[in-house]
Amino acid sequence: MIILSIFFLITSILYSSVGFGGGSTYLALMLIWEIPFYIIPILALCCNIIVVSGNSINYIKSGNFSLNLLLPYVVGSVPLAFFGASLSISKELFEILLFIILAIAGILLLNKSKFFDSNKIKINQIPKKISILIGCVIGFISGIVGIGGGIFLSPILFLIKAGYPKQIATTASLFILINSIFGVAGQLTKDIVLNQFLNFWPLFLVVFMGGQIGNFLNIKFLSNKTLSLITSLLVIFVAIRMGLKLLP
Numbered sequence: 001m002i003i004l005s006i007f008f009l010i011t012s013i014l015y016s017s018v019g020f021g022g023g024s025t026y027l028a029l030m031l032i033w034e035i036p037f038y039i040i041p042i043l044a045l046c047c048n049i050i051v052v053s054g055n056s057i058n059y060i061k062s063g064n065f066s067l068n069l070l071l072p073y074v075v076g077s078v079p080l081a082f083f084g085a086s087l088s089i090s091k092e093l094f095e096i097l098l099f100i101i102l103a104i105a106g107i108l109l110l111n112k113s114k115f116f117d118s119n120k121i122k123i124n125q126i127p128k129k130i131s132i133l134i135g136c137v138i139g140f141i142s143g144i145v146g147i148g149g150g151i152f153l154s155p156i157l158f159l160i161k162a163g164y165p166k167q168i169a170t171t172a173s174l175f176i177l178i179n180s181i182f183g184v185a186g187q188l189t190k191d192i193v194l195n196q197f198l199n200f201w202p203l204f205l206v207v208f209m210g211g212q213i214g215n216f217l218n219i220k221f222l223s224n225k226t227l228s229l230i231t232s233l234l235v236i237f238v239a240i241r242m243g244l245k246l247l248p
Helices: 001-017 023-032 037-061 067-086 091-117 128-145 151-161 164-186 194-198 201-218 224-244
Strands: none
Touching: 001 023, 001 037, 001 224, 023 037, 023 091, 023 224, 037 164, 037 194, 037 201, 067 128, 067 164, 091 128, 091 151, 091 224, 128 151, 128 164, 151 164, 164 224
């Protein structure tokens, strides 16, 4: 548990520094450490909630919250995040899906880092139907696997130029928070042993600490581009590790 907690601390620091919760990497780490499969998604989602709560508060206080940007994606994602989380899938399928998600997310994040070079970008007006559809797809995938989905939403918003960088970071953090809450609700419709769930409380403590450190790094030291690049490399590394685990 000590080594796993250290990895959770590092993950939460890096992810929170760019406005994410770290759910996808928590999932991979717990699979590698052979934590009971049925409890992995709810643990990752709770860690997400703890980390991005601080992110969301800080971003909102800084005046970067845009309800018009967030709302259509949340409208699409919330019901499908709950529905996806309520579904039961095999461990084998779960591992394959997580590997694919990590690989795609790592590439998207690596591509995203270049957008921080430009402060003057032309913002596009994205049709609400398209935004809701994007939210639906991300919400369903997030619910099934047990992540918040911001690791997908943020690069997509940068790609389609749906908002300014700080607005997108705020939107992604709130998206993760809301999706994770409804993901936990969906997970609770399954047979989950809450007594065993509570045995992992040290992980909640370390991600809280990591979230605070990550926010501090974001504000005081490292640039968003540097932090985004480091995080993308972490995701790609974990994806490779997951891929090797899947090999016979």
